[in-house]
Amino acid sequence: MTAADATRAGDALRVTAKDxxxxxxxxxxxxxxxxxxxxxxxPGAHIDLHLxxxxxxxxxxxGDRFDARTYRVGVLREPAGRGGSxxxxxxxxxxxxxxxxxxxxxxxxxxxxxxxxxAGGIGITPLLPMVRQADLLGADWTLVYGGRRRGxxxxxxxxxxxxxxxxxxxxxxxGRLDLPRWLGEPREGVAVYCCGPGPLLDAVESACAGWxxxxxxxxxxxxxxxxxxxxxRPFDVVLARTGATVSVGPDRTVLDAVRDAGVDVLSSxxxxxxxxxxxxxxxxxxxxxxxxxxxxxRAAGDCMFLxxxxxxxxxxxxxx
Amino acid sequence: MTATLLPTSDADPFGPEVLExxxxxxxxxxxxxxxxxxxxxxxxxxxxxxxxxxxLRDWQGFQSGAGVGxxxxxxxxxxRPPSLLLESxxxxxxAPRRVLAGILAPRExxxxxxxxxxxxxxxxDALLAAGDEFDAVPKLAEAFPLRVFPDAVGIPDExxxxxxxxxxxxxxxxxxxxxxxxxxxxxxxxxxAWVNAQCARDVLAPDGFGARIWAAxxxxxxxxxxxxxxxxxxxxxxxxxxxxxxxTVLHAFATHPEHWRRLRAEPQLARVAxxxxxxxxxxxxxxxxxxxxxxxxxxxxxxxxxxxxxxLASANHDPRRWTDPEAFDLSRDPSGHLGFGFGIHQCVGxxxxxxxxxxxxxxxxxxxxxxxxxxxxRRHHNNTMRAWGSLPMRVG
Numbered sequence: 001m002t003a004a005d006a007t008r009a010g011d012a013l014r015v016t017a018k019d020x021x022x023x024x025x026x027x028x029x030x031x032x033x034x035x036x037x038x039x040x041x042x043p044g045a046h047i048d049l050h051l052x053x054x055x056x057x058x059x060x061x062x063g064d065r066f067d068a069r070t071y072r073v074g075v076l077r078e079p080a081g082r083g084g085s086x087x088x089x090x091x092x093x094x095x096x097x098x099x100x101x102x103x104x105x106x107x108x109x110x111x112x113x114x115x116x117x118x119a120g121g122i123g124i125t126p127l128l129p130m131v132r133q134a135d136l137l138g139a140d141w142t143l144v145y146g147g148r149r150r151g152x153x154x155x156x157x158x159x160x161x162x163x164x165x166x167x168x169x170x171x172x173x174x175g176r177l178d179l180p181r182w183l184g185e186p187r188e189g190v191a192v193y194c195c196g197p198g199p200l201l202d203a204v205e206s207a208c209a210g211w212x213x214x215x216x217x218x219x220x221x222x223x224x225x226x227x228x229x230x231x232x233r234p235f236d237v238v239l240a241r242t243g244a245t246v247s248v249g250p251d252r253t254v255l256d257a258v259r260d261a262g263v264d265v266l267s268s269x270x271x272x273x274x275x276x277x278x279x280x281x282x283x284x285x286x287x288x289x290x291x292x293x294x295x296x297x298r299a300a301g302d303c304m305f306l307x308x309x310x311x312x313x314x315x316x317x318x319x320x
Numbered sequence: 321m322t323a324t325l326l327p328t329s330d331a332d333p334f335g336p337e338v339l340e341x342x343x344x345x346x347x348x349x350x351x352x353x354x355x356x357x358x359x360x361x362x363x364x365x366x367x368x369x370x371x372x373x374x375x376l377r378d379w380q381g382f383q384s385g386a387g388v389g390x391x392x393x394x395x396x397x398x399x400r401p402p403s404l405l406l407e408s409x410x411x412x413x414x415a416p417r418r419v420l421a422g423i424l425a426p427r428e429x430x431x432x433x434x435x436x437x438x439x440x441x442x443x444x445d446a447l448l449a450a451g452d453e454f455d456a457v458p459k460l461a462e463a464f465p466l467r468v469f470p471d472a473v474g475i476p477d478e479x480x481x482x483x484x485x486x487x488x489x490x491x492x493x494x495x496x497x498x499x500x501x502x503x504x505x506x507x508x509x510x511x512x513a514w515v516n517a518q519c520a521r522d523v524l525a526p527d528g529f530g531a532r533i534w535a536a537x538x539x540x541x542x543x544x545x546x547x548x549x550x551x552x553x554x555x556x557x558x559x560x561x562x563x564x565x566x567x568t569v570l571h572a573f574a575t576h577p578e579h580w581r582r583l584r585a586e587p588q589l590a591r592v593a594x595x596x597x598x599x600x601x602x603x604x605x606x607x608x609x610x611x612x613x614x615x616x617x618x619x620x621x622x623x624x625x626x627x628x629x630x631x632l633a634s635a636n637h638d639p640r641r642w643t644d645p646e647a648f649d650l651s652r653d654p655s656g657h658l659g660f661g662f663g664i665h666q667c668v669g670x671x672x673x674x675x676x677x678x679x680x681x682x683x684x685x686x687x688x689x690x691x692x693x694x695x696x697x698r699r700h701h702n703n704t705m706r707a708w709g710s711l712p713m714r715v716g
Contacts (some may be wrong), residue, residue, distance in 0.1 A: 040664055066380055136411060214540045280427050303427060
């Protein structure tokens with residue numbers, strides 16, 4: 001699929017349904033106002049919603065990929081958030097038109113004979129199409145789904161059809177997910193997928209420490225905690241296509257510096273989780289501060305996310 | 321009921337007359353309607369841009385997993401294990417496609433540009449030193465990809481002469497079992513075995529596309545069983561197609577001298593030129609799909625399980641979409657042409673082909689002021705590709 005074929009940032013989709021899926025969770029159904037086909041996606045993909053109040057938020061697609069005319073996303077009200085989810089819950093209405101970017105997939109489903117899916121709260125959304133797909137492929141899979149209370153957990157009706165493959169474990173009745181029990185001994189041939197709040201991801205990461213490399217795959221909506229940048233002195237960013245050089249001080253992002261130099265780089269989350277502002281690095285060593293790249297991709301040092309990443313070297317040459 | 325609604329044709333799109341010059345047949349097809357029943361093969365043909373484009377996007381209605389040739393894998397066994405990319409549907413298509421798309425992404429190809437430019441310079445220098453007349457098919461269109469692409473994949477030197485006959489057979493095999501297939505069928509097992517042998521991990525050089533496919537298997541992104549078949553896709557789809565695309569762009573310039581002068585003045589037009597040549601000459605002419613249900617196209621219904629023959633080349637010349645479609649024109653924006661296909665199966669190696677073309681055209685344009693046809697040209701007939709067998713050229 002090419003960029004030209006994809007729904008692009010700024011494409012407008014209409015909210016065709018808004019349903020309460022659980023306490024604090026609404027599910028939006030989106031469609032093209034003219035009924036056109038939407039860009040294809042794969043389980044684990046997310047879209048950006050550009051809300052009319054100027055905020056942009058990423059939401060995992062949790063509908064049916066075989067339905068080319070609608071997207072479905074689940075939105076948790078985040079009282080401590082920056083206002084995006086409150087807007088969706090309180091203001092956005094059926095019939096409204098919102099800008100949509102993507103879809104992009106930083107959390108793809110790899111082929112495996114066996115899957116263990118671990119969801120925490122709204123983290124169920126990217127896993128929902130994954131369990132359907134695992135089922136379609138005839139794989140052996142188990143979903144462990146934790147949440148605060150049963151009433152706060154979305155999509156329980158849809159999941160019930162899968163019988164005893166699905167374990168719904170609200171914390172008020174079962175306590176925190178017993179990860180050592182569900183994970184068991186490290187073994188080959190199992191892909192572990194986890195999405196949910198940071199503490200759950202951290203706990204699954206520690207519990208999988210003895211597992212084969214790449215067995216665990218996670219997606220973070222909240223940026224990973226980062227240490228201090230490698231350097232606190234300014235560095236130069238050279239824009240290879242224009243020849244311009246801009247200096248980036250400790251208090252500015254590369255993204256803002258580059259934009260001020262007149263280069264229009266698309267960005268979205270501004271926290272290194274969505275991947276929109278990925279840019280090729282031609283020379284220099286980036287100080288990666290994103291939550292996306294694998295270790296080997298970090299080591300290659302040939303791309304970076306301008307919204308958060310910085311530089312280890314005095315100079316970075318970017319393909320801009 | 322559908323038969324009464326549909327225009328019917330008994331023409332043979334794989335016959336020698338159409339393969340020699342498909343344009344009149346394509347024009348008839350487009351004029352007849354959005355869908356035409358080809359009675360000789362009981363397949364449903366589409367030749368208009370709008371409908372071919374829509375069908376290519378609609379993987380739900382028009383599946384690839386039943387084969388993208390005439391043979392229907394629902395009822396006939398495939399002659400080789402099906403491709404995990406070309407001949408598969410979501411969800412099985414997802415992981416192999418994602419892995420290969422990552423390895424062949426423009427960012428990943430940057431490291432090849434310098435080496436490929438040097439090879440192109442060397443090749444063109446040697447050619448010009450030998451004289452100002454040559455056959456552009458073997459000397460440029462075949463020679464350049466065969467120098468750079470197998471190295472990039474990482475296969476050994478020995479046996480590379482098998483690549484072109486393998487590709488030629490493969491693209492013939494998407495059509496009916498006509499003389500073109502029969503003539504080469506005796507070599508198919510041997511060529512297939514050689515190609516399969518190149519896909520093993522220990523045969524492939526450590527830093528090529530092939531090794532990177534295996535590295536993706538090590539990360540669990542595809543399985544170890546899938547890895548050799550993904551390597552095979554590179555070797556199947558990456559050679560003949562590029563050869564014929566390069567022959568097409570060279571033919572375009574040799575017959576349009578004003579555009580060659582323009583390219584020399586504006587070398588950045590090399591990329592536009594290549595895509596415009598692919599629109600204009602459409603090296604890959606056709607692919608089939610199979611209806612997953614009774615699919616409605618316009619007023620017609622294509623019954624479940626029937627084969628649909630999509631004429632990419634005809635769509636690329638549809639006057640409903642393109643102004644003056646028969647003209648090769650560097651002023652045109654060829655974006656949206658269907659020469660690389662479209663949708664989830666769109667050519668995953670297109671950036672490789674573009675980089676090859678750019679390097680070769682650049683090397684040539686810096687050295688050669690004029691290109692012209694120097695003798696009788698000859699088409700090479702293939703059931704899927706519009707190919708050149710010989711393009712005698714004179715340069716000055």
